[in-house]
Amino acid sequence: MSDASVLEQRLAAAARLVEAELESLLGEAALPGETARPARLMAGMRHGVLAGGKRLRPFLVIESAALFGIAAADAVPAAAALELIHCYSLVHDDLPAMDDDDLRRGRPTVHKAYDDATAILVGDGLQTLAFETMAGPRAHADPAVRAELTVLLARASGLGGMVGGQMLDLTAEGRFADGAPLDLPEAEIRRLQAMKTGALIRFACLAGAVLGKASEPERRALAAYGEIIGLAFQIADDLIDHEGDAALAGKATGKDAARGKGTLVSLRGPRWARDELTRLVSDAATRLAPFGDGAGTLVEAARFIAFRQA
Incomplete structure (x- = not known):
């Protein structure tokens, strides 16, 4: 069986585990300490x-944890918490005040299916549920591990990570009073993308090391791998937006150019981007070398991220 086939099977298996966990977390019945779960809010969530x-992000948590002997089922609560954060960010990013998107994964975004106010509250609910899940006893038996994961997730998703990156992105688009699109230098584009997109992917890889109580060199290696594939993910995403098919992507394409948004693809060109993706995949494999053959799925995941079509 080819490495790509193995990756496809492991992606699907991880997705099934995470989907079941998310279904459970988003059940209609109120939990102890909750008064009620409003039906419209739960439907939107x-x-x-x-x-x-x-x-993908939960898969990276599960696979990085597997390097340290952590069973997939034991990594799923932390993986699901991360996916809740990711989904909240998509719900808010799609709002008219942000990216103003009508489609997500090939169907109406939450604010289109419901309304803006519901979408805001859906994002709020998903974010708080994520931290409740990460801090809860099912995420790990050791309270110190849960606390570290919670702090790291907050930093990756907060003002110095994803949320801060979104602010930089909106500022670069000239979205505020008297603003105009900025012609960002490459270093600024890389910083913005490392925060907005890369921070959660880096966290996904580091989370597995934390769950496995890895050594400091092992943590650094996985964090570096996460940074590399986070950049590859964004470059590939920008390529899809630059020349992709909206039906295949499951969302509108060509919006970055319409907004005058600076990306590495627009700055350096598609040919450079493809060459850079090849280099990044090689760099990712090098970072995983200390883990030997056990990291083969993560090596293949880097290729998948870099050369996916949607």
């Missing part, structure tokens, strides 16, 4: 989360 997708 389920719409924003249970829409399929590859579940």
Whole structure:
């Protein structure tokens, strides 16, 4: 069986585990300490989360944890918490005040299926549920591990990570009073993308090391791998937006150019981007070398991320 086939099977298996966990977390019955779960809010949350997708970030948590002997089932709660954060960010990013998208994963975004106010509350609900899940006893038996994961997730998703990156992105688009699109230098584009997109992917890889109580060199190696594939993910995403098919991508394409948004693809060109993706895949494999053959699936995941079509 080819490495790509093995990856496809492992992606699907991880997705099934995470999907079941998300279904459970988004059940209608109120939990102890909750008064009620409003039906419209829960329907919106389920719409924003249970829409399929590859579940790449949870997969990276599960696979990085597997390097340290952590069973997939034991990594799933932390993986699901991360996916809730990712889905909340998509719900909010799709709002008219942000990226103003009508489609996500080939179907109406939450604010289109419901309304703006519901979408805002859906994002709020998903974010708080994510931290409740990560801090809860099912995420790991050791409270110190849960606490570290929670702090790291907050930093990756917060003002110095994803949220801060979104602010930089909106500023670069000239979205505020008296603003105009900025012609960002490459270093600024890389910083913005490392925050907005890369921070959660880096966290996904580091989370497995934390779950496995890895050594500091092992943590650094997985964090570096996460940074590399985070950049590859964004370059590939920008290539899809630059020349992709909206039906295949499951969302509108060509929007970056329409907004005058600076990307590495627009700055350096598609040919450079493809060459860079090849280099990044090689670099990712080098970072995983200390883990030997056990990291083969993560090496193949880097190729998948870099050369996917949607």
